Amino acid sequence: MTETQTTTAPKKILFVNTRAPYGSSMARDALDALLAASAYEQDLSVLFLGEAVFQLLRNQNPKAISMKNLAATLPVLPMYDIKQIFVQKSALSSRGLSIDDLVLPAKVLGEDEIATLMGSQGAILSF
Amino acid sequence: MSLLHTVNKSAFNKDTLLSCLAICQAKHSVLLIEDGVYGAMKSSPCREKIERLSAKGVSFFALAVDVKARGLSDMLINDVTLASDQDFVNLVVQHSATQSWY
Amino acid sequence: MKLSIAVYGAPHSSEASESAYRFASTACSMGHALIRVFFYHDGVHNASSLAVPPQDETQTTQRWQALALKFNIDLVVCVAAALRRGIVNTEEAERYELESQNLAEGFEISGLGQLLDAAVNSERLVSFGH
Numbered sequence: 001m002t003e004t005q006t007t008t009a010p011k012k013i014l015f016v017n018t019r020a021p022y023g024s025s026m027a028r029d030a031l032d033a034l035l036a037a038s039a040y041e042q043d044l045s046v047l048f049l050g051e052a053v054f055q056l057l058r059n060q061n062p063k064a065i066s067m068k069n070l071a072a073t074l075p076v077l078p079m080y081d082i083k084q085i086f087v088q089k090s091a092l093s094s095r096g097l098s099i100d101d102l103v104l105p106a107k108v109l110g111e112d113e114i115a116t117l118m119g120s121q122g123a124i125l126s127f
Numbered sequence: 128m129s130l131l132h133t134v135n136k137s138a139f140n141k142d143t144l145l146s147c148l149a150i151c152q153a154k155h156s157v158l159l160i161e162d163g164v165y166g167a168m169k170s171s172p173c174r175e176k177i178e179r180l181s182a183k184g185v186s187f188f189a190l191a192v193d194v195k196a197r198g199l200s201d202m203l204i205n206d207v208t209l210a211s212d213q214d215f216v217n218l219v220v221q222h223s224a225t226q227s228w229y
Numbered sequence: 230m231k232l233s234i235a236v237y238g239a240p241h242s243s244e245a246s247e248s249a250y251r252f253a254s255t256a257c258s259m260g261h262a263l264i265r266v267f268f269y270h271d272g273v274h275n276a277s278s279l280a281v282p283p284q285d286e287t288q289t290t291q292r293w294q295a296l297a298l299k300f301n302i303d304l305v306v307c308v309a310a311a312l313r314r315g316i317v318n319t320e321e322a323e324r325y326e327l328e329s330q331n332l333a334e335g336f337e338i339s340g341l342g343q344l345l346d347a348a349v350n351s352e353r354l355v356s357f358g359h
Contacts, residue, residue, distance in 0.1 A: 018228070026270065042349060111150055118224065118226055124226050125344070127356075
């Protein structure tokens with residue numbers, strides 16, 4: 001593999017999630033990528049848009065569909081130093097959800113704030 | 128910093144483009160690729176939003192090869208510009224980051 | 230500019246691989262440095278040496294190989310996604326006592342961290358999904 005030089009200043013990298021859990025593996029794959037990324041000491045943020053807010057819903061129990069519980073893993077994010085966690089306000093409200101329904105603390109953002117968040121990133125990983 | 132959005136789902140059966148447009152601001156660009164080019168049709172459910180955002184400074188593009196593949200060349204909203212593969216690369220380079228909606 | 234690409238779609242099943250290849254090929258022809266193409270999720274199928282598209286259809290794996298050779302591009306396949314989908318190199322085939330290996334030449338199996346590494350060390354990263 002080509003040798004790459006790591007830059008010294010942490011880069012702002014945003015993980016954008018858009019999928020509900022379980023129906024596709026994208027939610028799980030995104031989480032695995034995020035956890036792997038935490039080892040690289042960059043300035044990581046994660047944003048849950050649209051259907052992805054369902055990833056954060058409490059009381060998930062996918063055992064009978066032979067899948068790993070996504071919501072059981074998500075609360076470890078702060079332990080991996082991933083503390084900048086954002087949720088789309090309109091996605092919650094259009095689905096009849098509030099912040100109290102979620103398994104981990106997240107900052108609720110309006111559309112303009114989301115645009116600002118995305119615009120401030122060095123790279124966006126879209127899932 | 129300005130964003131490039133790519134959208135590859137048709138606006139007629141998915142809300143992907145709608146979700147993208149909700150985040151768009153002036154100086155952002157939206158590039159419709161693959162099935163996303165259907166969203167650029169005059170009959171698109173997103174036509175009004177596209178025209179409104181275009182007036183506010185959002186640039187709209189549709190990847191020419193995908194438009195041609197689908198037979199849509201004469202059916203596009205005026206505010207949407209055909210983009211070549213080179214234009215796609217240039218758009219990525221010119222914007223601070225790319226959000227891919229798929 | 231230094232660019233990287235993430236590919237999440239399998240050849241044939243979606244247009245993601247086609248769009249990604251054309252972007253990669255165009256960027257290289259324009260003189261940009263394509264640091265890495267990272268294959269994740271269903272994108273790992275681009276790296277199979279066992280796929281046999283009909284003669285009159287796109288030879289996806291081969292054209293990635295040719296592009297990588299011509300422009301010295303890292304073609305990296307995520308090990309976890311690859312194992313799940315049965316794309317294995319010799320090392321993994323031996324580790325799991327599998328019948329054979331099928332990672333196409335020119336592709337390299339590596340960890341998920343290589344995606345973040347690509348994002349860190351490129352000036353732009355574009356994702357192609359389905």
